[in-house]
Amino acid sequence: MQKSFLAAPLLAALALFGSAVAHAEVTVAEPWVRATVPAQKATGAFMRLKSDTDARLVSAASPVAGVVEIHEMLMDKDVMKMNRIPGLDLPAGKDVELEPGGYHVMLMDLKAQVKEGDQVPVTLTVENKxxxxxxxxxxxxxxxxxAPMKMQHGKH
Structure with missing residues (x-):
């Protein structure tokens, strides 16, 4: 009988410990990369990210590119500019769109042409609170x- 009294607090402690080190659960929806022409050295990767807790996209990598960065597009005095950013906040429970004309992952120094239908591996690094x-x-x-600048959800 005494064993069951010890097991309950031990299980409760393990559950608390487990939740203390849990990572944010980040889901990725509708990822895609824009195909390139033969001599093109850069393209973008786009997707929708959603985290169950506050987190931050801090980097990305891909074997198809020598350099991979997180970028944003913004208007500056009627001129569209693209800037590298150090990270992208993923507020808990909110969709964060990476799309043409907005936030995106920039694949630069491409090692080969990205052709329509290719499957491009991408690794995202997310930092938790x-x-x-x-x-x-x-x-x-x-x-x-x-491909259209803005994709409709569920339609390609």
Missing amino acids: DGSRQTIELTAPARPLN
Whole structure:
């Protein structure tokens, strides 16, 4: 009988410990990469991210590119500019769109042409509130160069 009294507090302590080190659960929806023409050295990767807790996208990588950065597009005196940013906040429970004309992952110094239909591996690094990091491996299909700027959810 005494064993059951010890087991309950031990299980409760393990549950608390487990939740203290849990990572944010980040889901990735509709990832895609824009196809390129033969000599093109850069393209973008786009997707929708959602985290169950506050987190931050801090980096990305892909074997198809020598350099991968997180970028934003913004208007500055009637001129659209693209800037590298150190990270992108993922507020708990909110969709964060990475899309043409907005936030995106920039794949630069491409090692080969990205052709329509290619499957492009991308690794995202997310930093949790406690400073711990996790990686998310995904494969993004390459869509045509003339893919629309803004995709409708559920439609391609």
